[in-house]
Amino acid sequence: EKQQSIILQSASRFPPIQGVRFSYGTAGFRSDASILSATVFRVGILAALRSLKTRSVTGLMITASHNRVSDNGIKIADPHGGMMTQDWEPFADAIVNAGNPEDLLQLIIQFTKKENISFGGAQPAEILLGRDTRPSGGALLEAAKQGINAVIGAVAIDMGILTTSQLHWMVRCRNKGLEALECDYFAQLSSSFGCLMDLVPRDIITDRVDEKLIVDGANGVGGEKLKELKKQLKGLVIQVRNSGKEGEGILNEGVGADYVQKEKVVPCGFGPNDVGIRCASLDGDADRLVYFRVLSTSSNSIDLVDGDKILSLFALFIKEQLSILNKNGKEESNNNNPVRLGIVQTAYANGASTDYLRLLGLEVVFTPTGVKYLHEKAAEYDVGIYFEANGHGTVLFSEQLLCWLEARKNELASASAGCECQKAALRLLAISRLINQAVGDALSGLLLVEAILQHMGWSIEKWSELYKDLPSKQLKVKVMDRTAVSTTNAETVVVEPSGLQEVINTETAKYPKGRCFIRPSGTEDVIRVYAEASTQEAADNLAQSVARHVD
Ligand code: 16G
């Protein structure tokens, strides 16, 4: 009774905008910030219910990632630190679109009954809140708090301005009973990075690898955080550009991982003096990372080292460490039960990267676009590495493997300290602490890249030469109703409208090494077209000719 009137009362302070429908999409609700407060309020209620249901800490992150500064969005972190379970997405859609407080209340009553959620139990619900640097973030955070406070027994804990990845990491740690403040995050990253650097083979002449790295912070939250983090790092000289300081530029405008990866041009804030230097770009909420090297500022050209190449570098290194362990552990029981290493990509992965990974003998599987799909798949392996070409990805280690590595480490420490085998175990354990197990994280990904380059003694050029990207082209076609297109086989085959896939096949067959797919965006009202072929011109033509058939 009391609960019901609280919800009705507070919901009436956040009336929904009539005539606007929101959809949960690939990664939560996103739109122009000015129409989001009712949505955010309601998602606050949702996160509290999710916490009650799971009897664990959940999280709410207010961000629109790489989108415009005037946009904002909200997503929920589940107790393990990943995205909210897909089972709850229909309920999320329903409550966000409820026309008035009374309808909202009815939906909540029905749902909590069905899910057996009771209010005001002994254990309070706890929800960690974070937001990026968008100016609309403060007011939206307040709306989220009010949503949470409308649920009796729910407590909102404001963690302040954070990267998306930090918030997810905190939720995960809290549920493991670990310390989960920002200082703990920085300490874990810097200590595990230090561990990997200490294990760099001595015979590598480290001055072959330039210590200097320039990072484009997209004028978002990542640059500031990196400035904090770098104070604790040894062996790296990081210069942060586009950190979002007054006068440096606007969030995501002409800067950041999304811009650099899609446009393949030099971001703002970089000039002729940066030619040839190792550079990286974060996105607006620092959960994506790409590297690049400026080739020429006059022709605005870069050599892009995208998520696929980061994935390839990680895969190569981890595979090497696993094989050292296996070679030296012949009598180990683990030999009957080899470590399963799996690579997860999406259809956007450059075909050359997939060929490269398969040539290494690795198992590569595909899922639809969106972290929730990749992450779920990667979790099926002992070591699962997933990346989207756009730079979102991470490495997941199974509990079982981590236990095995710990045991190996201790055994080996007593037997033959300092052997290659022990070092490999230590490296893998350090990677598992450095890389964010909750979600993709540009800061932890960046440190792992840097440690591996030092280990290999590789310049960015050398890394980039692992394989040569096939020329590709992406287009988007504005449509009235993007749901008219549906796909299967990890988005590589069109199901509806019927006949369209045959057209795509016919066009694709005209080009050597041609590959092309279309899919409805999960974040915008467009159909996206991706094409790949042996030359840039061919890729452009293939994309264009397929796009013409989409309208
Ligand atoms: C979201 C996804 C990202 C994906 C992108 C595709 C998460 C956390 N983020 O930003 O992984 O690449 O959507 O957008 O899942 P699209 O559907 O508009 O192409």
Ligand code: ZN
């Ligand atoms: Zn992002």
